[in-house]
Amino acid sequence: MMRTMKSPATDTALSTGDWLLAETVRRAEERAGSPFDSAEATQAGKLAGGDLAARIHARALHLPEAGTIRDDIRRLAGITRIMVTLLAIAGLASGVAAAAISVGEDRRVDVLLALVTLLGLPTAMLAAWVIMLGLSWRRPRRVSLAGRVLRSVSGWLAARLLTSPHRQALIAAAGDLLGQGSLARWGLSGLTHLFWTAYAAAALATLAVLFAVLQYDLAWGTTLLTDATVVDLVDRLGYLPGLMVGAPVPDAELILASRAGTETGAGRAVWARFLLAGVLVYGLLPRLVLGLGCLALFRRARGKLKLDLDHPGYLRLAPELMPSGQAHPPEKPRTRTSDPDLPTRPRKRPDSAGTPILIGVELDRPAERWPPMLPGIESRVLGRADDRGQVRALAAALETLQRPPSHLIALCALGRTPDKGTERALNALANAAGAPLILVVDETERFSESGGRINERFGQWRRLATRLGAQAVLLELDRPDAAALARLKRLLEDAEPAE
Amino acid sequence: MKLPVLKIAIVGHTNTGKTSLLRTLLRVRDFGEVRDEPGTTRQVQAASLHIEGKTVIELFDSPGLESAGALIEYIEELPGRRHDHPDRIRQLLDSAAARSEFAQEARVLELMLDCHVAVYVIDAREPVLAKYLDELDILGRCARPILAVLNFVAAPTSRETEWRDALARVKLHTVLAFDAMVRDPGTELQLYEKLKSQLDQFQPTLAAWMEQRRREEDRRRVAAGRLLADMLVDAAAFRRTVRLDDPDARDAALEELRRRLRRREQSCVEALLELYRFGREDYRDAELPLDDGRWGSDLFEAEALKHYGLKTGGYAGVGAGLGAGFDLATAGLSLGAGTLTGTLVGTGVGLARNLGWSTVARARGYGQVQADDATLRRLAWRQLELIRALIRRGHASQAPVTASGGQQTDWKTGRLPRALRRARLEARLSALNPEFEPAAIRRQELIEELAGVLAGELTPDS
Numbered sequence: 001m002m003r004t005m006k007s008p009a010t011d012t013a014l015s016t017g018d019w020l021l022a023e024t025v026r027r028a029e030e031r032a033g034s035p036f037d038s039a040e041a042t043q044a045g046k047l048a049g050g051d052l053a054a055r056i057h058a059r060a061l062h063l064p065e066a067g068t069i070r071d072d073i074r075r076l077a078g079i080t081r082i083m084v085t086l087l088a089i090a091g092l093a094s095g096v097a098a099a100a101i102s103v104g105e106d107r108r109v110d111v112l113l114a115l116v117t118l119l120g121l122p123t124a125m126l127a128a129w130v131i132m133l134g135l136s137w138r139r140p141r142r143v144s145l146a147g148r149v150l151r152s153v154s155g156w157l158a159a160r161l162l163t164s165p166h167r168q169a170l171i172a173a174a175g176d177l178l179g180q181g182s183l184a185r186w187g188l189s190g191l192t193h194l195f196w197t198a199y200a201a202a203a204l205a206t207l208a209v210l211f212a213v214l215q216y217d218l219a220w221g222t223t224l225l226t227d228a229t230v231v232d233l234v235d236r237l238g239y240l241p242g243l244m245v246g247a248p249v250p251d252a253e254l255i256l257a258s259r260a261g262t263e264t265g266a267g268r269a270v271w272a273r274f275l276l277a278g279v280l281v282y283g284l285l286p287r288l289v290l291g292l293g294c295l296a297l298f299r300r301a302r303g304k305l306k307l308d309l310d311h312p313g314y315l316r317l318a319p320e321l322m323p324s325g326q327a328h329p330p331e332k333p334r335t336r337t338s339d340p341d342l343p344t345r346p347r348k349r350p351d352s353a354g355t356p357i358l359i360g361v362e363l364d365r366p367a368e369r370w371p372p373m374l375p376g377i378e379s380r381v382l383g384r385a386d387d388r389g390q391v392r393a394l395a396a397a398l399e400t401l402q403r404p405p406s407h408l409i410a411l412c413a414l415g416r417t418p419d420k421g422t423e424r425a426l427n428a429l430a431n432a433a434g435a436p437l438i439l440v441v442d443e444t445e446r447f448s449e450s451g452g453r454i455n456e457r458f459g460q461w462r463r464l465a466t467r468l469g470a471q472a473v474l475l476e477l478d479r480p481d482a483a484a485l486a487r488l489k490r491l492l493e494d495a496e497p498a499e
Numbered sequence: 500m501k502l503p504v505l506k507i508a509i510v511g512h513t514n515t516g517k518t519s520l521l522r523t524l525l526r527v528r529d530f531g532e533v534r535d536e537p538g539t540t541r542q543v544q545a546a547s548l549h550i551e552g553k554t555v556i557e558l559f560d561s562p563g564l565e566s567a568g569a570l571i572e573y574i575e576e577l578p579g580r581r582h583d584h585p586d587r588i589r590q591l592l593d594s595a596a597a598r599s600e601f602a603q604e605a606r607v608l609e610l611m612l613d614c615h616v617a618v619y620v621i622d623a624r625e626p627v628l629a630k631y632l633d634e635l636d637i638l639g640r641c642a643r644p645i646l647a648v649l650n651f652v653a654a655p656t657s658r659e660t661e662w663r664d665a666l667a668r669v670k671l672h673t674v675l676a677f678d679a680m681v682r683d684p685g686t687e688l689q690l691y692e693k694l695k696s697q698l699d700q701f702q703p704t705l706a707a708w709m710e711q712r713r714r715e716e717d718r719r720r721v722a723a724g725r726l727l728a729d730m731l732v733d734a735a736a737f738r739r740t741v742r743l744d745d746p747d748a749r750d751a752a753l754e755e756l757r758r759r760l761r762r763r764e765q766s767c768v769e770a771l772l773e774l775y776r777f778g779r780e781d782y783r784d785a786e787l788p789l790d791d792g793r794w795g796s797d798l799f800e801a802e803a804l805k806h807y808g809l810k811t812g813g814y815a816g817v818g819a820g821l822g823a824g825f826d827l828a829t830a831g832l833s834l835g836a837g838t839l840t841g842t843l844v845g846t847g848v849g850l851a852r853n854l855g856w857s858t859v860a861r862a863r864g865y866g867q868v869q870a871d872d873a874t875l876r877r878l879a880w881r882q883l884e885l886i887r888a889l890i891r892r893g894h895a896s897q898a899p900v901t902a903s904g905g906q907q908t909d910w911k912t913g914r915l916p917r918a919l920r921r922a923r924l925e926a927r928l929s930a931l932n933p934e935f936e937p938a939a940i941r942r943q944e945l946i947e948e949l950a951g952v953l954a955g956e957l958t959p960d961s
Contacts (some may be wrong), residue, residue, distance in 0.1 A: 031930075031937060033766070051551050148940070155938060171938040310721035312774050319776070322552060324711070325525030328545040364626055387629030388568040417514045420565035420603070421630050450624045450656035457514075 011306050012054040016177070018061075019305045020073050023173035025060045026313035028166045035316060038063050045321045053307045055321040056314060068164035075162055076174060083154070084191070091195040095202025102203075103210055111220045111258075111271055112230075115237075118203050119283050122196045126286065129192060136185070147188045151175050180305055186298035193291030200283035204276060211272045218271035219258050231255050238274055240281050247277030348436070353406035356492055357433060359394055360384040360411045361426065364443055372411060372442070372477050377489060379409060391425045398432035407492055408433040411440050414447040414457055414474070418464040427468055437470035438491055444476040505556045505701045507694070508610050510638065511620030512563040513541070516650040520620060520677065521546065521560050523687055526776075541603060543610055550711050555704050559614065564604045567633035573601070574637070584640035588612065611641040616698055618690070623649040623657045623676075627665040635669055644697040646690070647671050653678040673697060688712070716890070720957050721950070723771055723886045727879070728918075728949035730767040732942060734760055734878055735922040736929035738869045753868060759931055760870055761798050764878060768794065768885065775889040789885065798877060869923065872915055883956055890957065918949040 014022065029035045045059030060066060102114040132144065158171050178184045210216070222230060231252050238249030250258070254267040307314065358379040360370065363386075371381040382398070385391045398408075408430055416422065430437040441461050448454055458474050465472035471491055475484040511517040525546055541562035548556040564570060570591075577590050588608055591597055597605035611617055617638055621631065638645060647666050652659045659676060666674055673693050677686045688709065695705045737760065741752045768789070870878075914920070922928050922945050927936040936942070 027937075033770075049552050151940060155940070159938070168937040172940075172943065175938065175940045176943060310718045310725070312722040312726050312770060315718060315722050315774060318715075319526070323526075323549070325548050326546060327525065328547065330544050331542045362626075362628055362630075388572070388633075391568075415625065417512055419512060419563075421568060424566055424569060446656060450651070450654045 012051055012057070013303060014053070014057055014305050014307065016302055016305060017070070017073050017077070018057050019180075019307065020076075020170065020173050020177065021066060021069055022057050022060045022307055023176065024069050024073075024166055024170040025063060025065070026311060027169035027172055028065070029316075030311075030313040031169065035313075036063055036065060042320050045317075052309060052314070052318055052322050056307060056317060059317065059321060065166065069166055069170060072162045072164040072167055072170050076158060076170065079154070079158060079161060084194070087191060087195055088198045091198025092202040094195075095199035095204075096206045098199065099203040099206035099210070103207065103216060107214065107216050109216045109218045109271075109275075111218050111275055112222065114275060115278055118279055122199060122283055122287070125192070125196065126290075129189065133185070133189070144184070144188060147178060147184055150188070151178060181301045183298065183301045186294045186301055190291055190294035190298050193287045193294055197284060197287040197291050200279060200287055204279050204284055207276055207279065211276070216268065216272070218268050218275070220255075221259065227256060227259075234274075237278060237282075241274070241277030244281055244285075245277050247273050250274055353435065354401075354403035355380050355405060356407040356409050356438075357382050357398070357401075357405040357435075358409045358411060359429065361413075361422070362386055362416050363411060363413045364415060364446060365413075374409075374440075374477070374488075375480055375485065377485075377492065380405070385425060385429065391428065395428055395432035398429060401433075404434045406435060408435050408437050409440055409492075410437060411442055411477075412461065413443040414441050414454065414461070415443055415450070415452070417457070418461050423464060423467065426464075426470075430468065430470070437465075437468055438488070439465050439468075439470055439472040440488065441472060441474050442477050444474060445478060502550075502555050502704045502707055503701060504554060505616070505694075505698070505704045506559070506614040507556065508559045508561050508614040508617045508643075509620060510561045510563055510607060510611075510617050511648075512565070512622075515563075515620045515622045516677075517560060517620045520618075520648065520650070520686075521558060524548070524558060524690070543606060548708065550707060555708055559610055561607050561610050562603060564607055564634045564637055566601065566604060567630055567637055570601055570604055570637055571633055574640075585612070585642045588637075588641055608637075608641060611638060611643055614643065615701065616694060617641075617643050617645045618648055618694075619645055620648045620650055621662060623652050623659050623662055624654050626658065627661050632665065632669060635666075635671065639669070644673075645671060646673050646675060646693055646697065648675045648677055648690070650677050652676040719774055720886075720890065721954055722774055723889070724950040724953040724957060725946065726767060726770050726774065727882045727886065727953055728946045730763055730882070731875060731879055731919060731949060732922045732945055733763055733929045733931055734870050735875055735919050736869075736925060736927075737763075737931040738867045738926055738929075741866050741868050742864060744864045756868060756870070757798070760874070760878075763931060764798060764882075765793060767882060771882070771885060771889065777889065794881060798874065798881075875915060875919060879953075883953070886957055916949060916952045918945045918952070921945055922949075 025036070041059045041062035041064075044062040045055040048055050048058030098118055102117040103109050136144075155171050155175060158174070159167065162170065164170065178187065220230065225233075234250055234255055238247070241247040242249045248270045250267060250270050254270060258267055258271065309315070356377075356379045358371070358374065358381045360372075360383070363370075363384065365372065370384065383390070383394055385394050410426055410429065412418075412422075426437065426439070439461060441458060444454055447457065454474075458472070461474075462472045473484055473488045473491070475481065475488060509517055509521060525548070543562070544560040546558045546560070547554045548558065573596060574587050574591055577587050577594075579587060579590060589612070591601070592605055592609060592612075619635065619638060625631070635645070635647075649659055649662055651657055663674055666672070673696070675686070675689055675693055691705050691709050695702055695709075698705070737756070739752045739756045742748045925941065926932045926934045927939055928942045928945065929935060930937075
């Protein structure tokens with residue numbers, strides 16, 4: 001048994017026409033493989049608000065295909081009405097026929113036989129209905145055999161009478177409609193009660209008319225039953241009609257006097273009224289009451305029609321119609337007032353400069369591999385700057401140098417993303433050194449091993465260098481590139497920075 | 500009941516994979532990286548999460564505190580009670596420095612004070628530098644719970660343990676490990692679980708959000724079952740008429756049958772991937788048994804049978820053993836059919852046991868071939884494996900989703916489900932046949948019945 005999702009009480013209920021429209025659209029889209037492409041409809045669905053079912057419905061309404069489908073839905077409704085009417089007419093016709101049969105051709109009415117003829121079948125059907133209802137109480141969605149036949153016949157008929165290009169989908173949806181909630185049960189029951197009500201009403205009317213304008217002799221006869229039984233029977237049968245419509249109950253004397261073969265025709269009015277009242281109370285009233293009850297329950301079930309959102313055709317629409325996440329438009333960028341400390345132009349190499357100084361900034365390099373080897377380049381290693389304290393210490397050391405260095409070489413790791421803090425620190429160190437700054441960006445292999453994109457990241461370092469009025473060189477110290485090394489050497493030899 | 504709106508600040512430097520995390524949370528592919536314009540501060544970008552159109556969670560993608568060191572020094576020098584941290588932060592925000600030197604940091608701190616919780620994203624490949632700890636220090640002074648998220652933990656250079664230790668030392672024990680490259684949607688659930696444990700007053704909001712996610716998953720599972728059932732009914736009812744005495748025509752018809760079945764399987768696969776919003780860029784995900792969006796092995800490969808451990812029992816057309824499996828429906832066929840039956844062994848198709856097929860046509864040398872039981876089992880089994888893998892991606896746990904104990908059908912052996920056996924009998928039920936009747940109620944009933952059976956196979960263990 002499939003565990004179906006219980007829709008929460010807040011899910012929107014749709015009218016029958018709307019439900020059919022949404023379901024038809026879904027089936028047509030599932031058949032086609034992808035949703036109908038209509039930005040307008042999607043927008044309308046989104047704007048409609050409410051839960052997903054409400055939005056799907058709004059979207060369906062605004063689709064260009066909706067027009068023909070709704071026409072067909074109306075046509076379908078019309079066909080249904082006609083079929084119901086035909087059913088009622090069939091009921092009326094049967095009622096008239098039954099009444100005509102039961103009174104016979106020769107103005108002699110056998111009362112008991114008439115009762116059996118008129119009420120036997122309907123009462124048996126009523127009993128059967130009650131039993132079926134009881135048996136299927138726990139499974140309200142199951143469509144009975146009669147229902148299936150009806151569905152197939154209507155399907156066949158509808159396929160010929162509907163005209164939209166999506167009529168097959170509509171027929172499938174309509175077929176499924178019966179399976180929703182208790183619609184099948186109350187709808188089909190209501191129809192049977194309609195038929196039998198029409199039957200009983202027609203029979204009653206026919207009898208009434210016949211009895212009014214023609215003269216019948218009403219008697220009764222039996223082969224098996226005794227007189228006493230019949231008296232008892234008539235008494236019991238007549239009790240309820242007597243109570244409800246004041247119909248006269250034939251008393252024992254009349255009963256015995258009316259036995260076939262001994263009748264006098266005297267009690268004919270009483271018997272006629274008895275018969276009519278019996279048909280009314282046992283034939284018409286129960287069916288009418290039940291019919292109205294089923295109609296009310298059917299209407300209630302229709303009012304609770306919900307879309308079953310567990311279909312791929314609907315779930316596909318959810319991200320567009322009811323996005324669960326939405327980005328807002330970005331903020332206006334605030335202009336950053338430029339740091340007054342940043343150099344407006346590149347630093348000049350100081351006069352009487354000494355060897356270049358090398359420092360390490362936020363490197364991954366372990367302590368064992370420090371200081372690094374810059375092949376073919378003479379430099380003095382001053383230390384590493386990994387936190388504020390170390391930056392301060394290095395800056396202090398740089399300031400108190402005897403001779404300023406020709407250049408400050410800051411060895412940086414490509415793995416780091418240069419940010420304001422880095423900028424600030426490098427700027428402070430360059431100022432303390434009073435010499436041009438060169439950023440040597442190392443650890444490229446480690447970076448690409450961890451999945452990084454070298455060009456992109458180095459671009460960020462280059463931009464940082466520009467802001468600092470410095471140069472940047474990409475150089476993997478474990479496997480130095482000759483061209484990069486050459487460039488570095490050139491930068492160190494030039495009095496003015498190249499480019 | 501109105502749910503209180505939860506505001507979450509997602510703080511981190513660029514390149515920490517913050518944007519990827521946000522995309523996962525938002526389930527939106529195009530949440531963009533804000534370009535870093537020179538001369539401007541990095542911006543905060545907002546987004547919201549909705550339940551039925553009503554905002555329940557607001558997310559803020561915020562840059563990090565890049566000058567954390569300098570900021571700490573500045574704050575230390577502010578007058579006032581040393582330990583009233585939020586107070587000092589507010590003082591900082593009121594100062595002139597907040598508009599100039601620390602403009603970007605001020606923006607972030609304003610956001611921190613405005614939000615209820617901060618998620619601090621760390622690139623686990625980075626060394627545990629002092630500047631990150633400084634940053635966490637300042638963020639901590641805003642008196643908001645902080646959840647640390649370690650990204651790129653699956654990278655070879657990841658330093659997850661170092662980071663966890665360092666975070667523990669600053670008393671941040673709530674840590675989430677994540678990897679943007681692996682794209683595991685289960686991360687989302689873990690994140691919300693951890694947030695729930697930190698935020699009492701927002702329990703209802705987070706619970707409602709997670710409940711919504713769960714409902715979506717349930718819905719998807721049912722819908723996946725329906726997609727699979729639809730395909731199986733199409734496959735079961737599909738048939739081709741074959742001239743039994745003309746070997747070329749016969750082979751052509753058989754090959755066409757197989758080709759169309761493969762295509763039908765592929766469109767089911769695509770529909771399932773679409774249902775689970777598995778996009779092109781997710782194909783790198785090694786978790787799915789597919790090969791770039793398609794099944795690597797052919798549906799009809801003999802090896803496939805062995806792989807799935809499937810028995811060739813039941814109605815194998817005449818695939819299983821010529822003598823015993825001789826199909827009643829072929830009674831009355833000419834000798835040509837006997838040869839055909841030989842060639843069909845293990846090929847995945849079998850002669851249709853369709854009693855409605857006219858004996859006259861049979862006598863004239865025509866037969867109908869359909870997919871046999873083994874093929875249907877394979878189709879079902881493969882797609883179930885795929886759906887389970889798709890479901891698994893959405894779960895926080897890495898435990899495999901196996902068929903629950905109460906399964907109604909053992910797909911490997913035994914009879915096929917009733918609905919499939921029924922579907923076999925009527926040509927009008929398959930979209931692949933010319934006699935297809937789309938509106939047939941029977942088809943819907945069989946699909947629903949079969950979907951029910953399949954849903955039982957897909958209920959996760961937990």
